[in-house]
Amino acid sequence: MGVLSEQGWVCSIQANIGETVHRPQTIIPHLSSWLKMRRWSGLTSADKLETRMLDSLILEQGSDFMILVAFVEVNGFKGGERIRRRFFLPLFLKHGQSYESGYKEREALIDCIDGRITAIEAELTPHYNTQLLKAFQKGKAIQTSRGGFVEFGQTSDSKLGIDHRKVVSKPIVLGGADTTNIVVRISIDNHSPLVFKSYKAIAEVNPEPEFLTALADLEFRFAPKIRGRIIYKPPRGENVVVGIVENFIESDGDGGKPFMDDLVNRLQKILEKRQPQDSDFSDIQNISRNLGEIIAEFHYAIHKYKKKNFKPEPITLDDIEKRFQKIKKMLLAIPRGVEVVKDDRALTPLARKATLMLAERVRASEKEIMEHMKPLVRTVGMDKIRTHQDLHLAQMISKRKGSRHNFFIIDFEGDPQRSGSARREKESPFRDLGTVARSFGYIKFFSLAKIMGGVPRPQTFAMVAFISEKERRRETSQHTIDIEPDPTLEDMVRYANRWEERVEEAMLDGYLQRSKYLKAPYILSKKDNGDFLRSLVEAWKIEKALLETMYELSHRIRNLIIPLDGILACIWRHDQIF
Numbered sequence: 001m002g003v004l005s006e007q008g009w010v011c012s013i014q015a016n017i018g019e020t021v022h023r024p025q026t027i028i029p030h031l032s033s034w035l036k037m038r039r040w041s042g043l044t045s046a047d048k049l050e051t052r053m054l055d056s057l058i059l060e061q062g063s064d065f066m067i068l069v070a071f072v073e074v075n076g077f078k079g080g081e082r083i084r085r086r087f088f089l090p091l092f093l094k095h096g097q098s099y100e101s102g103y104k105e106r107e108a109l110i111d112c113i114d115g116r117i118t119a120i121e122a123e124l125t126p127h128y129n130t131q132l133l134k135a136f137q138k139g140k141a142i143q144t145s146r147g148g149f150v151e152f153g154q155t156s157d158s159k160l161g162i163d164h165r166k167v168v169s170k171p172i173v174l175g176g177a178d179t180t181n182i183v184v185r186i187s188i189d190n191h192s193p194l195v196f197k198s199y200k201a202i203a204e205v206n207p208e209p210e211f212l213t214a215l216a217d218l219e220f221r222f223a224p225k226i227r228g229r230i231i232y233k234p235p236r237g238e239n240v241v242v243g244i245v246e247n248f249i250e251s252d253g254d255g256g257k258p259f260m261d262d263l264v265n266r267l268q269k270i271l272e273k274r275q276p277q278d279s280d281f282s283d284i285q286n287i288s289r290n291l292g293e294i295i296a297e298f299h300y301a302i303h304k305y306k307k308k309n310f311k312p313e314p315i316t317l318d319d320i321e322k323r324f325q326k327i328k329k330m331l332l333a334i335p336r337g338v339e340v341v342k343d344d345r346a347l348t349p350l351a352r353k354a355t356l357m358l359a360e361r362v363r364a365s366e367k368e369i370m371e372h373m374k375p376l377v378r379t380v381g382m383d384k385i386r387t388h389q390d391l392h393l394a395q396m397i398s399k400r401k402g403s404r405h406n407f408f409i410i411d412f413e414g415d416p417q418r419s420g421s422a423r424r425e426k427e428s429p430f431r432d433l434g435t436v437a438r439s440f441g442y443i444k445f446f447s448l449a450k451i452m453g454g455v456p457r458p459q460t461f462a463m464v465a466f467i468s469e470k471e472r473r474r475e476t477s478q479h480t481i482d483i484e485p486d487p488t489l490e491d492m493v494r495y496a497n498r499w500e501e502r503v504e505e506a507m508l509d510g511y512l513q514r515s516k517y518l519k520a521p522y523i524l525s526k527k528d529n530g531d532f533l534r535s536l537v538e539a540w541k542i543e544k545a546l547l548e549t550m551y552e553l554s555h556r557i558r559n560l561i562i563p564l565d566g567i568l569a570c571i572w573r574h575d576q577i578f
Contacts, residue, residue: 002033002108009034010109017095017112024068024093027110027119028053034108035074035087038121040181040200045554046083049076054086055146055234059122060131064096067128069150071202071232086202088232088242090122101125123182123198126168132196133186136228136245149233150242155213155226181413185248193248195224199413202232202240205423209241211386211412214310218301222294222408224249249408255396256443258287258405263447263499267492271451281499285506287405292510294407295391295436299429300518303385309424312383312522319384319427320376323543327373330546334363337553344557351458351561354465358564361469362549368571369542375535376428383522384426389414391432393439417547429522430533433511434540437504438548441566442559444496451492461561467493468565472572497569508533542570 002011011030013020020026032049035041043049051074059067070089077083092101099118101107108119122128135142135152142150168187181201186194199206212226230243252258262284303312338359341352362369388395388409395411414423449460467490512533515523548563 002030004037008104008107008109009037010111012111013113015112016114017117020110020112020117021066021093021095024058024066024070025053025056027091027093027117028070028072028089030110031108031119032074032076035072035089038106038200041074041085041087042201043074043076043078043085046076046078049074051075055144055148057142057144057150059090059135059142060127064094065127066093067091067122067131068093069122071144071234087200088198088202089200090128090198091119092122092125092128094118094120121182123184123196124171129184129186129196132230132243132245133188133194144235147235151231151233152228153231154228155216186245194227195246195248196243197246198243199241202242203423204238204420206241207386207389207414207423208412209244210309210424211388212244212246214305214307215301217307218305220298220301222297222406223412224408224410249397249399249410251397251399251408253398255291255393255398255407256439258398258400259284259393259440259503260443260447260450262287263443263496264450266499267447267451267496270492270495271488281502284499284503286403288503288506289510289513290405291407291436292433292507292512293514295432295507296511296514296518296520298388298409299385299432299522300515300520302387303383303429303520303522310386312385313426315379315382315384315428317377317380320380323376324370324373327369327543327546328366330550331363331366331369334359334549337550338560340553341557341560346458346558348456348459348462351456351462351558354462355557355560355564358465358469358561358568362564362567365568365571369567372542372571373539375532376539378532379428379430379536382428385429385522386424387427387429387432388412388435389418389423389425389427389431390416391435393436393443415547417551428536428540430536431540431543433508433533433537435544436507437537437541438544438563438566440500440503441545441569442562444500445562445565448492448496452489458558458561461559463489464493464496465561465565468497469568471497472568504537508537538570542567545570 002009013026013030015026029051032051035051036043036046036049051072053070054073055071057069059069061067068091070091072087072089074085074087075083095115095117101118101120101124103120103124106120106124110117110119132152136154139154140152144150170185170187171182182198184196186196188194209226209229212223215223216225224246226244226246228245229241231239232242233239266280302310338356341347341355344352347355390413391409396407396409399406399408418425445461445464448464449457452460463486471494512523512530545563545566548566549560552560552563
């Protein structure tokens with residue numbers, strides 16, 4: 001069992017370096033707590049973990065290093081239930097002299113009897129990425145220790161040859177945080193940069209390679225072109241894609257950057273008593289229309305693709321009834337889930353009160369929520385397609401080109417809370433619009449938190465939620481919680497709420513107009529088409545906000561206020577519009 005020390009994560013093995021390197025499977029059982037710390041593992045709240053190696057191969061070995069490609073299984077408990085997870089775990093093992101990886105917080109330090117081995121996720125090293133590219137170049141199939149194979153296959157006509165050029169790899173970070181999987185930009189002398197993406201958690205179904213292949217076939221412009229796949233063929237069981245290589249797309253940042261930059265700039269003017277005018281919304285609305293147009297192009301392309309698992313089907317009443325049941329189940333889970341809020345020390349007293357109050361109001365609003373879901377019934381008989389399932393602005397990158405902003409979808413792994421065949425479920429394309437629209441709610445809260453500077457983020461979230469709820473309900477203080485009046489903050493919250501509505505309206509307008517231009521068959525030609533689309537998006541926003549609530553309860557209690565506020569805002573807004 002390893003421990004976290006001043007040096008980093010450290011464990012001890014009662015063997016010398018030579019023995020350990022010769023039998024690398026002996027290292028794996030010691031890495032359980034290190035794996036728990038990795039964001040991609042999803043094991044943060046798990047305990048009693050036991051790890052074993054299922055299969056492996058040695059990709060390269062020198063006198064003082066080894067690249068071990070391991071397939072491991074972790075067993076343990078999470079929330080009182082037994083869990084089993086499988087992972088693709090390439091490790092760069094360095095022994096002998098001290099090693100500076102540049103990613104000390106991600107190292108595992110393994111103390112042997114006669115020295116130390118430093119282990120790090122191999123994707124972060126040029127050595128590993130160079131070997132990957134060479135394997136792709138040769139179309140290698142390497143046998144594993146248990147009789148399986150790892151195949152490196154190119155999907156593009158253009159070769160990934162690198163000869164003896166220098167390879168430099170650097171993790172890609174978007175939105176201020178690591179991606180869930182390891183995504184690395186690979187720079188090669190005199191060669192266009194590439195991206196290697198490693199799928200650390202081995203899933204029964206991974207929709208991303210399927211989507212990227214389909215979009216490459218369709219020559220869709222707003223997604224990276226897949227260039228190669230790493231496929232693990234175990235001795236028994238189904239083949240699985242554990243990594244891809246794709247073209248790198250230059251960007252200005254993630255899809256949320258132009259929106260957050262815009263809102264922060266506007267709020268700063270209010271803070272400085274330079275109130276921005278409504279007419280100023282035109283620039284950001286144009287950007288949001290561009291976003292809507294690109295989502296429309298994505299849906300139109302996927303609707304045309306008739307190969308396996310992609311052919312459109314009609315939405316059935318059973319589809320809608322199952323969705324309603326899921327929504328009711330999530331609503332029932334809220335009271336028990338928010339019990340953890342009462343004991344969470346990361347929350348300020350005001351944030352705790354706000355979270356509990358909003359959760360109670362959401363739970364008490366089941367009748368109104370289900371009423372607002374009814375427009376989905378009108379989609380019965382319309383086409384359902386393979387949707388993204390988890391489309392939001394952090395799944396995209398943006399790039400300004402002249403007066404236009406282009407958005408590129410770079411992550412197609414789908415809803416992380418689904419498993420198996422559910423990751424290939426077909427849905428109304430309008431659900432993707434609801435999930436993107438929810439991004440604007442998160443941008444609103446985080447922009448206000450950034451403007452508030454030194455105020456703890458949960459405290460800002462609580463104040464924003466109270467001001468918004470008071471505006472919506474026009475209630476006296478006996479029905480809510482008093483906070484010290486702050487006219488400037490109240491002005492900023494009101495303005496941010498208006499901003500959120502305007503950018504969402506522009507995105508839907510861009511989507512609708514582009515879909516009509518393309519003659520998309522799932523867009524009705526009725527005069528009330530715009531209102532119908534808005535009612536559907538409001539319904540899907542509520543569903544997405546409930547899913548966010550479940551996610552935040554499990555992973556980020558500090559952010560729980562955001563989806564709860566979003567649900568109540570949808571109910572209020574629906575009543576105002578419809």
